[in-house]
Amino acid sequence: DAGVTQSPTHLIKTRGQQVTLRCSPKSGHDTVSWYQQALGQGPQFIFQYYEEEERQRGNFPDRFSGHQFPNYSSELNVNALLLGDSALYLCASADAPGGHNEQFFGPGTRLTVL
Amino acid sequence: GESVGLHLPTLSVQEGDNSIINCAYSNSASDYFIWYKQESGKGPQFIIDIRSNMDKRQGQRVTVLLNKTVKHLSLQIAATQPGDSAVYFCAETPGNQFYFGTGTSLTVIP
Numbered sequence: 637d638a639g640v641t642q643s644p645t646h647l648i649k650t651r652g653q654q655v656t657l658r659c660s661p662k663s664g665h666d667t668v669s670w671y672q673q674a675l676g677q678g679p680q681f682i683f684q685y686y687e688e689e690e691r692q693r694g695n696f697p698d699r700f701s702g703h704q705f706p707n708y709s710s711e712l713n714v715n716a717l718l719l720g721d722s723a724l725y726l727c728a729s730a731d732a733p734g735g736h737n738e739q740f741f742g743p744g745t746r747l748t749v750l
Numbered sequence: 751g752e753s754v755g756l757h758l759p760t761l762s763v764q765e766g767d768n769s770i771i772n773c774a775y776s777n778s779a780s781d782y783f784i785w786y787k788q789e790s791g792k793g794p795q796f797i798i799d800i801r802s803n804m805d806k807r808q809g810q811r812v813t814v815l816l817n818k819t820v821k822h823l824s825l826q827i828a829a830t831q832p833g834d835s836a837v838y839f840c841a842e843t844p845g846n847q848f849y850f851g852t853g854t855s856l857t858v859i860p
């Protein structure tokens with residue numbers, strides 16, 4: 637049973653560039669959430685996708701956008717990268733939307749903005 | 751915003767001893783709580799959860815206690831092992847999204 641997978645593992649970008657991160661949920665899961673984890677901090681909720689729509693959103697600017705595909709996989713896009721966007725980006729999947737279901741996390745994508 | 755904090759940022763315990771990691775939350779509307787373990791270079795791993803209609807829940811070597819009166823959550827690890835060394839996060843949700851604390855780094859001394 638494949639767990640949550642994310643790609644790429646590491647990524648280096650420069651300020652102003654755009655980045656796309658990818659996530660495949662755990663088998664049987666249809667809900668995907670994205671988190672940003674700065675060094676030494678806990679994960680911060682970015683948004684959650686269910687049925688190909690953004691259902692919940694945390695306190696992140698519009699530079700952060702996403703997409704969910706019919707196969708439940710998801711992308712996180714960040715435009716106009718800032719140095720402060722450097723972080724570990726985590727994807728988590730669940731078998732239902734909302735916040736009352738166990739979330740399974742992927743290994744993350746480490747983004748470095750220079 | 752939400753506030754989920756941990757009392758101690760670091761904790762060192764002797765192998766075989768019991769560990770207790772504490773967490774305070776601020777939203778009285780939160781009704782579901784999860785403890786996660788995160789090892790270096792990995793994503794958070796689910797340890798145990800508890801709903802607000804319970805005060806205590808036990809798993810394998812782990813126990814979570816919830817005190818809604820003082821908005822406090824604790825994770826107890828019995829017979830701590832070197833493999834338990836990691837950062838532990840508590841997360842709360844009032845039903846829409848999860849809010850994570852800063853984390854406590856647990857180091858097990860052999």
